[in-house]
Amino acid sequence: MPELPEVQALVEFLRTRTSGLVVTGVELGSISVLKTFTPPPQALVGAPVDGVERHGKFIDLDCGGTHLVFHLARAGWLRWSDAMPATVLRPGKSPIALRVRFDDSSGFDLTEAGTKKRLAAYVVGDPAAVPGIASLGPDPMAESFTLEQFAAIAASHRMQVKGMLRDQSVIAGVGNAYSDEVLHVAKLSPFAIAAKLDDAEVERLYAALRGTLTGAVAAASGKPAKELKDAKRAGMRVHGRTGEVCPECGDVVREVSFADSSLQYCATCQTGGKPLADRRTSKFLK
Ligand SMILES: [Zn+2]
Numbered sequence: 678m679p680e681l682p683e684v685q686a687l688v689e690f691l692r693t694r695t696s697g698l699v700v701t702g703v704e705l706g707s708i709s710v711l712k713t714f715t716p717p718p719q720a721l722v723g724a725p726v727d728g729v730e731r732h733g734k735f736i737d738l739d740c741g742g743t744h745l746v747f748h749l750a751r752a753g754w755l756r757w758s759d760a761m762p763a764t765v766l767r768p769g770k771s772p773i774a775l776r777v778r779f780d781d782s783s784g785f786d787l788t789e790a791g792t793k794k795r796l797a798a799y800v801v802g803d804p805a806a807v808p809g810i811a812s813l814g815p816d817p818m819a820e821s822f823t824l825e826q827f828a829a830i831a832a833s834h835r836m837q838v839k840g841m842l843r844d845q846s847v848i849a850g851v852g853n854a855y856s857d858e859v860l861h862v863a864k865l866s867p868f869a870i871a872a873k874l875d876d877a878e879v880e881r882l883y884a885a886l887r888g889t890l891t892g893a894v895a896a897a898s899g900k901p902a903k904e905l906k907d908a909k910r911a912g913m914r915v916h917g918r919t920g921e922v923c924p925e926c927g928d929v930v931r932e933v934s935f936a937d938s939s940l941q942y943c944a945t946c947q948t949g950g951k952p953l954a955d956r957r958t959s960k961f962l963k
Contacts, residue, residue, distance in 0.1 A: 678751045680734060681818065681850030682893035683905045687755055688731045690902055691738065694757065695726040695779060700740050702778035704766035710774040710787070713799045720800060721745055726779075730804075733813045733849030737804045738777075745777070746807050747787060750795035756786045757902045774798070785902075813849040817886055818894065827883045831871040838874070838882070839867035839940060851886070854909070855893065857916035857941050859885045861925075866948045867933075867940050915941045 679687065703718040705711060711718065724741030731737070736755075738745045749755065753774070761784040766776045774796050778784040789796040799807045814830075815822050830848070834841045841847055842856040851859070860867050863885035865878060874882065896912055897905055910917065914924050919932040919941055928945035933955045944952045 678734075678852055678854070679749050679754070679905065679909075680852040680855050681731075681816075681890055682855070682897045683909055684731050684734050684736060684749075684850070685818075685894050686897035686900055686905055687902055688729050688736055689898060690757070690900075691736070691755075691785075692729040694783065695729065695738070697725070698779040698781060698783070699723065699725050700777060701780045702765075702776070702784075703745070704776040704778075705768055706766045706771040706773040706775065706786075707789075707794065708768050709794060710789075710796055710798050711800070712797050713801060716743055716800055716802065718745075718800050721777075731850075732804060732807075732810045733816070733845055734852070735804075735807065735810055742802070744801050744804050745798065746801060746804055746810070747775070747798040748796070748809060749787070750789070750797065752790040752793070753796035754788050754790075754906070755902050756788055757783070758785065759783050809845065812846045814845065814847045816849045817851065818890055822887075824880060824883045827886070828876075828879045831874055831879050831882070834871040835873075836871055837867065838865060838869045838871045841871045842886070848886075851890075853938055853940065854913065854916040855889060858893075858914055859889045861915045861923075861943060861946060862889055864946050866953070867942055868953060915943055917941065 700721045703721050720743050721740045726738055726740055728739040735746055735748050760782050761778050766773055772788045773786045774789050775787040775798050787796060801807060805811050839856055842851050863882040865882060897908055900908055915930045918930045921930050923930055923943040926945045928943050930941050931944055931952055932939050932941050933953050944950050
């Protein structure tokens with residue numbers, strides 16, 4: 678799933694590519710991808726792209742005051758083409774959920790792999806009308822996101838810090854991958870309770886959050902859409918690296934599995950050398 682750094686890079690990419698262009702077509706490959714009824718997608722046709730913005734993990738194309746907003750969810754992606762195929766996309770079993778065309782023949786497809794369809798698109802007059810945007814917490818890359826603000830957020834959340842970092846209504850843009858990375862840099866257990874962190878731990882977590890995202894944004898910036906996924910994977914220290922060597926201490930990267938996700942961490946760096954209980958593994962071993 679693309680998170681803040683990849684979404685930011687996609688926004689910059691779209692900003693460069695669509696500047697000065699006019700929307701000439703919006704086609705749906707899946708009716709369910711569109712979560713709004715009015716204005717209709719055709720309202721975008723004929724409109725110039727006035728701007729492209731990021732809200733958390735949402736991408737927002739301002740087309741003459743009507744906004745096309747989308748969220749790529751877990752298996753969604755954006756595929757850019759300088760020369761779009763002429764065939765009109767029709768609702769069906771295509772992995773292409775939505776197609777947008779511009780007046781220089783370029784355009785993009787939003788694609789979604791797998792059977793669980795979570796990719797969501799909205800056509801709205803105001804991006805704040807999108808429920809997921811209205812409820813977003815502060816953006817951790819904003820200049821106004823200070824240590825004081827972060828400390829207040831942590832102090833008011835009696836929940837596991839991994840869950841807090843991923844909660845879009847608490848902090849916007851961080852998902853499963855970067856929360857693993859941030860916690861590894863901060864040398865904190867993913868199961869530590871946010872409200873119980875001491876001042877030094879909060880400071881470390883804040884620095885790790887800002888530092889990790891800043892580095893990832895810089896690494897992703899300027900890369901074409903198709904290279905972002907591999908670049909994200911290549912930059913990970915522990916996320917998705919179960920069984921590999923921790924780059925800090927040489928211990929093995931461990932995993933905790935959940936019903937539909939998993940987290941990775943280093944016991945030596947983050948949990949005082951004690952492996953975290955993995956319900957699935959322990960059940961299996963009984
Ligand atoms: Zn380590």
